Amino acid sequence: MKITFIKPGMGEKKSYDAMEPLVFAILKAITPKEHEVILYDDRLEEIPYDEITNLVAITVETFTAKRAYAIAFQFRKRKIPVIMGGFHPTMVPSEAIQYCDSIVIQDAENLWPNILDDVVNHRLQKIYKNDNLPPLDNIIPDRSIFVGKKYKNLHLIQFSRGCKYACDFCSISSFYGKSLRFRPVQDVLLEIKNLKFNNLLFVDDNIFSNRTLMKELLIALIPLKKRWICQISIDVARDDEILSLMKQSGCLACIIGLESLREQNLVQMKKKWNHQIEYSKAIKHINNYEIMVLGTFVLGYDFDDITSFDEILKFSIKNKLFLAHFNPLSPTPGTPLFDRLKSENRLINDPWWLNDNYKYGKAMFKPAKLSSEQFEQACFENRKQFNSLSSIIFRLFNKAHLTSFANFYFFLGANFITRKAIRFKQGLSLGKQE
Ligand code: SF4
Known part of the structure; x- marks a missing residue:
């Protein structure tokens, strides 16, 4: 399966001082090796909506919510499932779920392998939620996903x-x-x-x-x-x-x-x-x-x-x-x-x-x-x-x-x-x- 990570920007302009979106290096590190993973950073580059992919995962903050919803719309129009996580979907899940297929409430690390399994088996759930926040050990972020991007x-x-x-x-x-x-x-x-x-x-x-x-x-x-x-x-x-x-x-x-x-x-x-x-x-x-x-x-x-x-x-x-x-x-x-x-x-x-x-x-x-x-x-x-x-x-x-x-x-x-x-x-x- 191919997974596309998206970091949305805030508005029209491209950024000149973007920093690496750490969350995707963490998710890349815990994604099973059989899956292909790619990142598009909307702050730096255009998003190729027509590129073939099986799942789009977007991290959403309140200031980027509107842009994230517009990006999700494009992928869903092409029948590609979109999952959102981060602060904003956690704080207003009832809003975020209207714009995507699935949301993750709070941290995603311990849920991520099961989510991928569910996508492969066509049983993606609307909401994934942690009962207990996961421990932070044994994860070393994999920054290979940032290669070629112009971060600070x-x-x-x-x-x-x-x-x-x-x-x-x-x-x-x-x-x-x-x-x-x-x-x-x-x-x-x-x-x-x-x-x-x-x-x-x-x-x-x-x-x-x-x-x-x-x-x-x-x-x-x-x-x-x-x-x-x-x-x-x-x-x-x-x-x-x-x-x-x-x-x-x-x-x-x-x-x-x-x-x-x-x-x-x-x-x-x-x-x-x-x-x-x-x-x-x-x-x-x-x-x-x-x-x-x-x-x-x-x-x-x-x-x-x-x-x-x-x-x-x-x-x-x-x-x-x-x-x-x-x-x-x-x-x-x-x-x-x-x-x-x-x-x-x-x-x-x-x-x-x-x-x-x-x-x-x-x-x-x-x-x-x-x-x-x-x-x-x-x-x-x-x-x-x-x-x-x-x-x-x-x-x-x-x-x-x-x-x-x-x-x-x-x-x-x-x-x-x-x-x-x-x-x-x-x-x-x-x-x-x-
Ligand atoms: S709760 Fe903690 S992180 Fe948030 S503003 Fe106060 S001191 Fe800073």
């Missing part, structure tokens, strides 16, 4: 799934609940040793979810001499031993969800614990270990008014963040935030991910203390000003950004890519039709 020279690695916290806007806790699972360190090392590039991005939602296991990983990473980036919670700033090991094992930068400078917002989003640490001190402390900090903010919680945007912008520049993401609050289905805004009748263009009026950067909800237009404009302005040339030059002069050629190069590269992305994405329509 950075490998995505996963050590764990889940997060110890449960912020109300975040799909991670809605998807995984309280479960935290880790790969054996030996599996991660085996994978890393065979990689082509030296640059790694740990895609774990919070790599600091288990201190003991993280320490074990960091010690094992040191001899490999890689450079890496991760997502981590701000409480790591209190842990000098972990910060020192991060530095020794090649950590260049970490992505930290700072979210808001207003305590009431953090309380509302169930992230009050963030505020127990003073942000400026934490950033400086991490920078002292020559690790750069990318701060992410969520703008639009109920205690934000028009002055919040300027406060956050000034804070991000003054503290010389390596990068800052000013994310307009995005109510994702399945999260407590989405349910609250829906019950308050504050969603705009609901469901925004399928609505032709929604464009990237537009408000998806009515903010409490400012108009939707003010909100959209302020988010865009923050992005533009933070990524202006004068801001980039000012922020460059931070010890952590100039400590080595690798940091310097990465700082400049990432800042100029982000600068380009601002206009590329703003106003983008979701879901190109064929």
